[in-house]
Amino acid sequence: MTTIMIVEDDPKICRLLQTHMEKYGYDTILIEDFERVMDRFRENRPDLVLLDVNLPKYDGFYWCRQIRVVSTCPILFISAREGKMDQVMALENGADDYMTKPFYSEVVIAKIRSHLRRAYGSYAPRVKERTIELSGLILYPERLELTLNGKGVELVKKESLLLETLMERPMLVVSRERLLEKLWDDRQFVDDNTLNVYVTRVRKKLKELEIEGALETVRGAGYRLKPTWRDER
Template structure:
């Protein structure tokens, strides 16, 4: 059964959405703390998100970017803002669709069904899932997950891209320039310390799996996944 996460600060609209969605056999997750939207997402891993634009603290565009950094699940905006620019901003920030209020609940259900089919069902691509494997460590770039010895760590998109490049050239030094080219199309506007930040985050994700000292800094050159780390544990 698919789970739909509802991020809507109007209690009446939220209640009606929840009731209607559950009537069609879906589970719902209603966000009540609008400063912890991404925490709700991490804790529950919903299949689709309904997201309002006008929210307390941070707007829907912000939360859309946070979710999109860690997941490719469908995100549908529901908003009273009708301007073309708002719809463009939603799509530019990673949304899959934009529904303006007031809306017919049947239309919302139809769009939910359509996007779930495209993402997971009969319309989803049937190509074999891409994996990168080395010494028992398995990276699932499309899921943004890293697995080792039955444990899984969730990754941000840039973290997955960084690991993919390092794993593909495992045991060899990958230059900072090559990693920057992999992660950013236009390096001119990337602060040099930004790569360091992502390397630190990847080390933390590896540590979550019980892997320490695997990602080695080669001074003045770049980074390398050590060839013997897989013998740990």
């Protein structure tokens, strides 16, 4: 079933949207703790997000940017803010559409159907998903996921880029300079220790897949990925 996450702090509007979504066969997720939007997103992986601008703690533009780090799912704003700049900011921060309140439920449903078709259905581009495989370890750069023997972990974009660079050159030392160029367009604003942070994060993700000691630090040279794990397929 298609799942839609509703990020709206007005309970009446939430219930109205939920009623219409479920009427048309969609499953819904309502956000109650507005500091855990990304936690709920990762837990449920919705197919589409309906997002308000004015929210407690952080606004909708912030959450739109956070979702775009890990997903390309359609994001539709529904907001009482009618200014052109609000619409521009929503689109610039990664949204796919912007609707103003009050809204017609039929229009919301029509837009949801349209964006779902474009993202997953008859209008979606027929592009084969890119994968990178090394001894059964599979990286899915577009979905930011790493799997081994049926178990998977989620990644952020920088972690994915780091793994992609290392997996494409297994057993070979990849210099810090090459990794910095791959991960950041403008290196002059990047603290040299930032790369160490992402290497540590990637090691933790590999450990979740029961891979330890595979990502080696070669002092004075860079990093190397050695396929020490077992492919049990």
